[in-house]
Amino acid sequence: MKRVLITGGAGFLGSHLCDRFIKEGYHVMAMDNLITGDIRNIEHLFHLPNFEFYHHDVSKYIHVPGELDYILHFASPASPIDYLKIPIQTLKVGSLGIHNCLGLARVKGARVLIASTSEVYGDPNVHPQPEEYWGNVNPIGPRGVYDEAKRFQEAITMAYHTYHGLETRIVRIFNTYGPRMRLNDGRVLPAFIGQALRGEDLTVFGDGSQTRSFCYVDDLVEGIYRLLLSDYAYPVNIGNPSEITIKEFGEEIIKLTGTKQKLVLKDLPVDDPKQRQPDITKAKAILDWEPKVSREEGLRITYDYFKNLPEEELYTAAYHREFSKK
Template sequence: MASFRRKKVVLVTGGAGFVGSHLCERLISDGHMVVCLDNLLTGRMQNIEPLLNHPDFRFIRQDILERIVWTGPLDEIYNLACPASPPLYQRDPIHTFRTCTEGVLNLLSLARTTGARILQASTSEVYGDPEIPLQHEGYRGCVNTVGPRACYDEGKRAAETLFWEFGTHQGLDVRIARIFNTYGPRMSPEDGRVVSNFIVQALTGVDITIYGDGMQTRSFCYVDDLVAGLMALMASETTDPVNLGNPGEFTMRHLADMVLRQTGSASRLVHCPLPVDDPRQRRPDISKAAERLGWAPTVPLEEGIARTIRHFAGEVQVDGEREVGLHHA
């Protein structure tokens, strides 16, 4: 007898954002029904416009701080609802922290009511300015609780605690992904993180701003690789936090030189003081993801940057006048 499997119903909060929109697209492509919930503070309708007329896609404009009314089945919840770049999450730090606490409580309550498996998009920021060169999941971090980044760093740490408590003591089926720097098409030109900053500056011909000596490092993961990792984690039986990122480590100067070379820009490199609490190094240990999820990134930085430049070239007006917020997050 043939067996018929019901489509999964999946809620993606923050689904109109950079990563969330790629995740929605992939879930739809895999045959699932997707509800995208986003308050559009940083998400953009243009990111999900190709999905709006799809019969298995629904958009709800709402903040996760508001009570979410749900009827019918719900199989999975991906929580990506929070600004992820310093200039954006610092615009309203109290709202950022409440999103990571009160908003997360709302989603955990929804998961408890519906029986859905729920995944929290956490961050490498829980490690703060790390004191070890390769960050593994057991590292407890070096985070400033009263600095300009604390609303996000501590908010995400609090969200992980809530997930752990609900999973351990209330039996919820929880997953925690610690996401390292992600880049790719659909990043906003005003995003404020280093990849988008460098590309926008190069395309508009303005100075490329490097903080400090440019020797601080980041590990950059292309968005398609991250989405594959998130879905692999959701499908796994792993309830511990898992790092998702690309362990390739690059200096800010190397990235700037790569962007200049690929764009052919004549922008100059200028140096400014480091922002408060800006981490000097980020590099994930992804051995747990490899062992438990069978996951590893596949897109080299050169290739991913080329794809991202093509995206921005279609969005950015090359007039030399654009100003962007600058951070190395």
């Protein structure tokens, strides 16, 4: 039985990856300090003999007993509310954390896959964004702590690949959604759905003309799994190229949820990307991958998840959102 370590394993993406590798017959070790992760995302796996959980911060020394075949580094705050609230920890997990994972991989002879992001492209001047585009990032802006942490992760991962011959994979993740997202994480989809469920107007930042491309989580996990098992060491975009404006997306959520509320425009945050759409030519050619789940189907599944959450979670989310502005 092959053994895989998934850092950030109690998070939104990490927990879905735990499920996938359990399904594929791996021995899964999830590691998370639970700053932004939620133990409830993986509680259903605790009874399994081939699942372990380590409550640990990957920015500190990592020890995992026994053999290790793969490491997936997904530990990091991933939403603006989180990384603006804990900027130093965000930088540390993207530097010390990845350094520890790469060091562990060398000792164990393991292959490493790191979770990079479309944020390495910043507010792009090239559209859609191919992997060859170097990006337009403000390193000292409020989003720089996350953007530059991910850019550093890519740089040190490639350095370990070229200098030490370590087997490495880099996935650049575009906007992803699905069950287990947190309503209070500040990202557009859970924010819209949370506001609709509470009967609030939906907040659109800017004039709503900025675009995003939303990929359902099962499609993303499939792409990541294929990339890990491929022989391609350079970055690969994984995302859904179906682009939509935020205003149009808000209107879709209003229709989906049946709310009578309206869209309310507010000032655009500093350095917020105006366009985001992946060029997935490489993923199609190298991994034979492209998304299968339509936005209509994925949103329906995600909305069903959110509307069945305990009512107190809706208002806890609202409290956190308001608190984060202070």
